[in-house]
Amino acid sequence: MNEKNEQGKRAARDRLVRQRERQKARERRRRMLIVGSGLVAVLGLAAVVGVIAANTGGKSKTAGPVAAPSGATGKDSLAIQIGADNAPSTLTIWEDFRCPVCAQFEKAFRDTIHQLERTGQIKTEYRLATIIDTNLGGSGSLRAANAAACAQDVGKFSAYHDVLYRNQPPETDDAFGDNAKLTELSGKVPGLDTAAFRGCVEDGKHDGWVEKSNAAFLKGGFEGTPSVLLNGELIFPKKGNEPLNVAKLKKWVAEANKGKKPGTVTPAPSGS
Secondary structure, eight states: OHHHHHHHHHHHHHHHHHHHHHHHHHHHHHHTOOOOHHHHHHHTOSOOOSOOBOOTTOOOOOOSSOOOOTTOBSGGGOBEEESOTTOSEEEEEEEOTTOHHHHHHHHHHHHHHHHHHHTTSEEEEEEEOOHHHHHHOSSHHHHHHHHHHHHHHTTOHHHHHHHHHHTOOOTTOOGGGOHHHHHHHHTTSTTTOSHHHHHHHHHTTTHHHHHHHHHHHHHTTOOBSOEEEETTEEEESEETTEEOOHHHHHHHHHHHTTTOOOOOOOOOOOOO
């Protein structure tokens, strides 16, 4: 009887272990989705669907020579800066052009960010990732990021960046994987649709740079896109236990800039 009891106990323990492992796996998957109710509430969305978390187990492939776009800044020239060089605060935004929550973030915060840039309160560093390509397949994240880098070469990154998000296809639709679609959208930015831009897009001139940026994103340990930092401190999807909203963004920037002069005012980004 004792032996049977021990066997029963071992079987019960084994079942408990398996149950805990299954629970841990579900929890890991849950954490990998940065589409939780808090984020939805912050952006005022009814629903956000799609896998947008970083697959940290993936490896960034090599896409050829690394050709940074004109004016890229930061370590390894992986950031595209908008705003005054001498702005007192830096907003860093990690984005993926296929990421639906990135588009929702842009819709919610775009005007505020541009206003803070125009008044010299911040400079924004855009850093690009390709995690949707990794998670769902396709090449739209890479192709769109390369096209945005091509727009940066002629000083039109900000306007084209906004056009891409305003015209973002559904997450599972790899429409941005078609270079023809990207050049078509460039027509919404005055002066961008040129032979040089089209050649840059078709040749994948900045593919290697995009892949290097994505590798830096994975190495950074971020949970997903968008990930937003103010002077190096994560503030989106939340700062500590406080979710981000427009009022808090303005408040936190004002607090960070207290006693500091605004940067040299730059022209407003041209829209589509």
